Amino acid sequence: MKEGFPKPPKAEVRERLHHNIEDVVVHATETRRECQLNPDSPGCEPELIHNEIENSELAGLYHNYEEHKIVKLSDLTGSIAKIAAHLEQELTKVDPESEEGQFITTQFNLLKTRDKEVRSSVQRYIRTLSKFYNLKKQRVRMEPEEFRYQMEEADRRRKAAHDALLDTLSIYSRILSQLQNEDYLEGFTVVMWKQGIELTDSAESEQTLFSFASLVLQDRDLVKDWAVTAHVCDELQLSREAKKNASTEGRELPDAD
Numbered sequence: 392m393k394e395g396f397p398k399p400p401k402a403e404v405r406e407r408l409h410h411n412i413e414d415v416v417v418h419a420t421e422t423r424r425e426c427q428l429n430p431d432s433p434g435c436e437p438e439l440i441h442n443e444i445e446n447s448e449l450a451g452l453y454h455n456y457e458e459h460k461i462v463k464l465s466d467l468t469g470s471i472a473k474i475a476a477h478l479e480q481e482l483t484k485v486d487p488e489s490e491e492g493q494f495i496t497t498q499f500n501l502l503k504t505r506d507k508e509v510r511s512s513v514q515r516y517i518r519t520l521s522k523f524y525n526l527k528k529q530r531v532r533m534e535p536e537e538f539r540y541q542m543e544e545a546d547r548r549r550k551a552a553h554d555a556l557l558d559t560l561s562i563y564s565r566i567l568s569q570l571q572n573e574d575y576l577e578g579f580t581v582v583m584w585k586q587g588i589e590l591t592d593s594a595e596s597e598q599t600l601f602s603f604a605s606l607v608l609q610d611r612d613l614v615k616d617w618a619v620t621a622h623v624c625d626e627l628q629l630s631r632e633a634k635k636n637a638s639t640e641g642r643e644l645p646d647a648d
Contacts, residue, residue, distance in 0.1 A: 412619055413524040415443045416517055419626035426630040430637035437630035444623050449616055456620050462584040464513060464621040466601040468506035471563060473579075474570065474600060475502045481575065495575070498566055505563055512556040513618045519549035520619070557614055564602045576600065586613075 418440060425434035444453045455461045478499040485492045522545045530538050564583070571581050578598060582590065585604035607613060 412447065412449065413520045413527075415440070415447055415449075415623055416520045416619060417524045418443060419623045419630075420517075420521070423626040423630045423633070426633035430634045435630065435634055437627055437634060440623065440627050440630065444620075444627075449620055449623075452616055452620050453624070456617075456624055460589045461617070462582075462590065462601045462603065464510065464625065466590075467509055467560075467563070470567075470600040470602065471502055471506040471509065473597075474567070474576070475499060475506075477579075478502065478570075478575070494573075498570060498575075501562070501566055505559070508559050509563065512552070512559040513621060516549070516552040516556050516615070516618050517622045519545065519552045522548070553611065553615060556618060557608060557611065560603055560614065561605075561608050564605065564608060567600065567602045 422435065422437060422440050425432055426437065429435065444450065447453075452461070456463060478495050482492065482495050482499065485495065487493070487496060523542075526538070526541050526545055533541070567576075567581060568583075570576050580596065580599045582588070582599055582601050583604040584590065584601060585607050590601075603614075
């Protein structure tokens, strides 16, 4: 359990040991796909995913994410989009060839697609966890030496994806800090989240920009757990929406003549 998050009773921790992170990630994705394709099937049970993450080591982080006490993935991507739009507007007020114009152009170019890059980096990391899950299922059909080689390759790719995620988040955090220091974010409130800061109030403001504090980005395990939690919460929301929409559509069907 990460420092700064509520610790459950020891018995509850023991109860959670039977759900590992790779299982939760894969089951969340499978459930979302099933709910979108066939929401009435037995495989579309979003609450099973809720129960799995509740019974995993990420339960504390999951609760804080769902209650918006920590930065969500949508907070980051939304903030990046808002800054890019703001900079684009600022460019209309200056000479693009001037030193200030070139500075704004550089920052805008670094940010204009970074919201997609952040989301893609999370997804790339999640895919490496799915690879571990699939390899473990195939172990009985593989020679020990081949299995060991495949696991080492999967671990190498996982680490590379983890590094890429940290780099993407760090670049955004540095740009945000620089823009704030240079007074280009007048009218915005900047929140550099770290453990101990709850976002319940500030999360509702359209003028709030979010990122991670450098201390958070130095904690590889916390960023990894945050990425997994973000993925599972997004998949859970999409699964619930698909099931709810199907139920609503079913109630609205006219009676047959």
